Amino acid sequence: MEYYRPQHLKRVLQLLGGGKGKAKLIAGGTNVIPDLRGKTIQPDALIDLSHLKSLSYIKEGNKSIRLGALTTIAQMASSKVIKNYAPILSEAAQQLGNPLVRNRATIGGNLSDASPAADTAPPLLALDARIITENATNNKKAIPIDQFFKGPNQTVLKRDEMIKEIIVPKWTSPHIKTAYIKLGLRNSMSISVISMALWIDVEEMFCKQIRIGLGAVAPTPIRALKTEEMVTGKEITPDLIEACGSELKKEVRPITDIRASAEYRREMASVLFKRLIERVTFEQRE
């Protein structure tokens, strides 16, 4: 196996495009190293991104926050900008893995690993984030996050393409509420059993727009589009919440694994939705 430690993005992309057998990008290593050890991946070369300091940043713009792909989860968890403008992303970062893992794991790695349970995905889906990629011929793309995941550990990224940054819109309207829940088997170091992030534009119980991001209930992190459609443009009533819960159970496609059964996950999708809706509409009903 060969090892490269490029100092610049340009060189990374050259290496990816160079076609030197199978090359694997490694950032924090918290996913790649167990895969190497378990021989579930056997690359010909490792391209170590840990020295690409230029891709480690959290920048606040007028309308969005830009996160460099190499930003660590620990940096996100302690960022005031993220806490202020994307609190559900901040919560998810604070609950990912454990402190030792958060110091290494990166946002780009969490997304390109594309675990169905990727912790940063549900909030980013709810926040309607975009993923900026670049390839060997310096072609840049802005991929809406709901089009990024293709299957368990599969994304739309081509072999010569990598994530450069993530753009998270700043939602500043007072009518926009967000909430997040992750269910795990324990508090620390747990892979989520199911997680849900909610973004809603709501005024006096009337829902103008809603986005529901879900983790660990389908082959990829998903949006619950059918359920979203049921709520959009409607008055939120107990009956509607009940109906949405039933729709969500149909919309998710969970599996049974060592952490939970498919039935449990399906049931909890509906329960979490009710909890989150109650949380975000609590002030409206006061």
Place this chain on the structure above:
Amino acid sequence: MSKTKLYPLKININGVWKKAKVAPEESLLKVLREKLGHTEVKEGCGKGDCGACAVLLNGKPVNACLTLALQADQQKVVTVKGIGTPDRPHPLQESFVKRGAIQCGFCTAGMLVSAKNLLDENPNPSRDEIKKAISGNLCRCTGYKKIIEAIEEAAQKIRQTIYDKR
């Protein structure tokens, strides 16, 4: 898979620069233990669940099993031996012994590394902050109570030292 090449590694461990030749896929943990003689860093699960192999990499606690040795090239690593010595132990090391926060001792090296980072950043942590800081370190003997008490005691000692210096 093609034949694995070896690459030169130069790493600062507890203040001393050391060299080795390592393969790309070798973890920092394996190289510390098997090539550089730092067996005070323990291997528990080997996949980031237990924290027994925690070391400070440029001041931040990380799992050495989830870091490539080559990712620590030219960087600073501190192991439990770099935190204090038998002659001049760190307040944490003293209070772990005094409070009986050690039974089999296997998690201790990693626990101390996580606790050291916590007290460096926050010499007055709440019980909850202590629990969070060591949440990546598993202990199967003491049930954490004595460990948490030991960290609290060390924090108090450190605050006293800071106060005395003023």
